[in-house]
Amino acid sequence: MAKILERLANRLDLPAEVVAGAPRVTLTGTDRALVENHRGLLAFTESEVRVAGRTAGVRIRGDGLLLQAMDGEMLLVAGRIFGVDLE
Amino acid sequence: MGVYDGLNRLAGWVDCRVTGAEPAAFLNGCAGERVPVLGAAAEGEYALRVRLRARDSRRAARLARRTQCTLEILSGGGTPALLRFLRRRGLAAAGLGLILLLLAWSRLFIWEIGVTGNERVDTGRILDALRECGISCGSFWPGITSDNLRSRLLTELPELAWATVNVYGSRAEVIVRERVPKPDIWYEKDPVDVVAAKTGFVTEVRTLCGTARVGPGSAVTEGETLISCHADSLWGGPRLVHATGTVRAETWYVLRAAVPLSKGVKQYTGRESSRWALLIGKQRYNFYLNSSISGGMCDRISKVWHLRLGGVFSLPVALVRETEREYAVAETPRDQNLARRELEELLLARLQAALGPEAEIRDVRCFAAVSDGLLSVKLHARCSEDIGVERPGGEQPLQ
Numbered sequence: 434m435a436k437i438l439e440r441l442a443n444r445l446d447l448p449a450e451v452v453a454g455a456p457r458v459t460l461t462g463t464d465r466a467l468v469e470n471h472r473g474l475l476a477f478t479e480s481e482v483r484v485a486g487r488t489a490g491v492r493i494r495g496d497g498l499l500l501q502a503m504d505g506e507m508l509l510v511a512g513r514i515f516g517v518d519l520e
Numbered sequence: 521m522g523v524y525d526g527l528n529r530l531a532g533w534v535d536c537r538v539t540g541a542e543p544a545a546f547l548n549g550c551a552g553e554r555v556p557v558l559g560a561a562a563e564g565e566y567a568l569r570v571r572l573r574a575r576d577s578r579r580a581a582r583l584a585r586r587t588q589c590t591l592e593i594l595s596g597g598g599t600p601a602l603l604r605f606l607r608r609r610g611l612a613a614a615g616l617g618l619i620l621l622l623l624a625w626s627r628l629f630i631w632e633i634g635v636t637g638n639e640r641v642d643t644g645r646i647l648d649a650l651r652e653c654g655i656s657c658g659s660f661w662p663g664i665t666s667d668n669l670r671s672r673l674l675t676e677l678p679e680l681a682w683a684t685v686n687v688y689g690s691r692a693e694v695i696v697r698e699r700v701p702k703p704d705i706w707y708e709k710d711p712v713d714v715v716a717a718k719t720g721f722v723t724e725v726r727t728l729c730g731t732a733r734v735g736p737g738s739a740v741t742e743g744e745t746l747i748s749c750h751a752d753s754l755w756g757g758p759r760l761v762h763a764t765g766t767v768r769a770e771t772w773y774v775l776r777a778a779v780p781l782s783k784g785v786k787q788y789t790g791r792e793s794s795r796w797a798l799l800i801g802k803q804r805y806n807f808y809l810n811s812s813i814s815g816g817m818c819d820r821i822s823k824v825w826h827l828r829l830g831g832v833f834s835l836p837v838a839l840v841r842e843t844e845r846e847y848a849v850a851e852t853p854r855d856q857n858l859a860r861r862e863l864e865e866l867l868l869a870r871l872q873a874a875l876g877p878e879a880e881i882r883d884v885r886c887f888a889a890v891s892d893g894l895l896s897v898k899l900h901a902r903c904s905e906d907i908g909v910e911r912p913g914g915e916q917p918l919q
Contacts, residue, residue, distance in 0.1 A: 473548035478562045500560035505551045 439488050456486030463514050466493050469507040482510050483520075490520035528558055532574030532598030540589030543568040549583040574600055623835075630659045631690040631801075631836040632826065638696050641679050646696060649676040655694075657836065658801055661687045690835070706912070711760035713913030714747035716740045720769030720907050730763030740769065740907070749913035760913070767908040770882070773874065775867045778896040779859050784849040789816070791846040799824075799838040818846045856895060860888050863897040871901055879905035 439455055442448065459467040468484050468491055475483040475490065477500065482493045498512035538546045543566060550557050550572075559571040572580050574596055584591035606613035633650065635643045650656065653672040655664060666684055673683045673696075681699040685692055706712060714730070722738045730747040734740055747763040795808040820842060827837040864886050871881070883902040888895060 471551075473551065474544040477544045477547065477560070477568065478565065498562070500547070500557060503547055503551055503557040503560070505554060508551075 436488060454487040456484065456489060456491055458491055458517055460514065460517065464511060465501075466510045466514055466517065467507060468493075468510070471506075471508055474503075474508070479512075484508065492518040492520055494518070528573065529598050532596065532600035533558060534572055534574050534577050534596040535594045536570050536572065536577070536580065537563070537592045537594055538568045538570055538584060538589050539566060539592070540584075540587065541566065542587070543589055545587040546570075546584055546589045546591075549587050550580065553579065553583060555579055555583065569594075574598060626835055627689050628660060628662060629690060629836070630655065630661050630687065630692045631657055633657070633692045633694060635694045635696065638698060640698055641677060641696070645677065646673075646680075646694065649673055650694065652676055655685065655692065661692065706762075706910075708762060710762065711749035711913045712762045712910045713745050713749050714763045714765060714767065714908040715911045716742055716744045716746055716767070716769075716907050717909040718742055718769075718771050718905075718907045720771040720905075722746075722767060722769045723904065724768040725765065726767075727763075727765040729761050730765065732765070734767065745913075746908050763910075763913065765908065766906050768904060769907045771903050771905060771907065773871055773899070773901040773903065775870055775899045775901075776896065777863045777867055777870075778894045779854070779863060781856065781859070781890065781893050781895055782851045782853050785852050786847045787850050789846045789848055791816075792843065794841055794843045797840040797842070799836075799840060801836045804840075816846045816848065818844045820844050854895075856890075859895050860897060863888075863895070864899070867897060867899040871899065871903075875903060876905055879903055 442455075454470050456471055457469045459469075461467070468486075470486065471491075472485040472487055475485050477483075477498075479498055480494065480496060482495075482498050482500070484491045484493070493510050493514060494516045495510075495512050495514040498510055498514075501509040501511045503509070540546065543562075546568070547557060547560060547570070549555075555576045556573065557570060558573065561569045563569050570580075577593060581591050606616070633647065633655065635646050638646060647656075650673065653669055653676065655669065664685065664687075669685055670683050674680055679699055680696050682697040683694065685694050687693075719741045720739075722734050722740060723736055725732050725735055725746070727747055730749055730751055733745050733748050740746065746767045747765045749760050749763045750758055751761045751763075753759050795806070797807060798805045821844075823841045823843075825839045825841075827835040827839075867886070868884070871884075875881070881901055881903050885900045887898045887900075889898075890896075
């Protein structure tokens with residue numbers, strides 16, 4: 434259902450994070466990543482943070498990763514970020 | 521520290537360790553129950569260090585149990601923790617309040633004065649003038665107005681062009697700007713003579729305006745007129761002008777310098793004594809009776825530690841340590857050749873400082889002599905330079 438809503442949102446030029454609740458990742462430089470619309474943490478270590486999303490999972494790779502803030506809507510990861518993968 | 525960090529500190533926080541098979545589940549639980557996580561760091565695979573708001577600690581403990589984790593509170597801080605501490609210790613609270621009151625009161629007085637921006641005027645003179653104007657250690661700074669102080673200080677020290685006082689806590693920073701001396705200003709059409717600045721033998725005269733009074737081969741003495749401001753005019757007779765031109769002449773210099781053939785070298789004997797004193801405001805309390813080294817010569821080194829709190833509060837308390845190191849002066853012979861070279865270099869530097877930028881040194885000879893334990897060096901130099909300088913003229917009537 435989420436995938437269908439995402440495709441529909443893309444067809445209609447509507448923001449998928451609003452319509453389908455797709456995760457939105459905002460990277461600031463190489464040391465801060467903001468993940469919105471998350472569905473919880475799957476794993477959290479110093480080198481990897483895995484976040485569940487409604488349409489896709491997000492994996493943040495890095496070194497010395499910290500969770501600077503987290504609530505029901507968003508989470509903010511800080512540290513040396515090497516890459517962000519979608520799962 | 522950001523705004524949110526500051527607010528969280530004000531509201532109080534706790535640092536906890538969450539241990540379990542899946543500590544990330546605890547964070548998810550917090551997010552689901554709307555318990556904000558202020559920070560989290562992984563401590564291995566099965567532990568997390570989490571910072572939460574102090575008021576959420578009970579809910580967090582329940583969440584930890586629900587997610588099969590154990591929560592251990594490590595430390596806490598912020599205003600609630602401070603208030604709890606103060607409630608438990610009433611005396612400490614009173615003491616802290618008194619200290620804060622004293623610190624706030626001490627900030628109303630000046631305990632340190634710094635002077636910047638002065639190059640020619642001595643700092644001691646400025647501090648003396650400030651004292652005359654009512655600013656010294658212990659002055660009540662809210663009563664000082666910068667404008668009033670500036671006008672009084674500039675009256676006391678006419679060498680200053682501008683001054684201001686900035687007060688940071690208990691430290692007064694006095695910034696001054698010195699007056700630039702007014703140069704000699706001559707009106708272009710005023711009559712001016714070119715006169716000899718030095719005694720010499722004229723080799724070349726170039727007159728641009730005025731009448732040359734000397735020619736190549738003339739011997740001139742200091743102050744003699746070289747180019748006069750009286751100029752002939754084809755139609756109107758003689759008139760007064762601003763004489764200009766260059767007069768090059770050969771000049772002679774004789775410079776002397778002497779140095780003793782033995783020099784005293786300071787040798788520390790190893791005797792050293794330290795003594796301490798406490799400065800409170802303007803009062804000095806010595807922690808010694810008479811512990812100075814008597815007899816021999818000694819260096820005295822003073823070190824002062826001012827009592828400051830975090831660079832914000834400067835208190836009128838300072839600890840002083842005076843160290844005296846005794847020494848004896850041993851006479852050692854000086855290398856004569858080296859001393860002669862040093863004196864020659866010194867005299868040459870003095871000669872070059874006395875000459876203008878376009879001057880040329882034609883010949884230099886140095887003579888050395890030793891008498892009464894002194895090495896004397898005499899420098900004879902023959903130079904070629906422009907010896908003309910401008911002086912107001914026109915005192916003599918036109919002919």
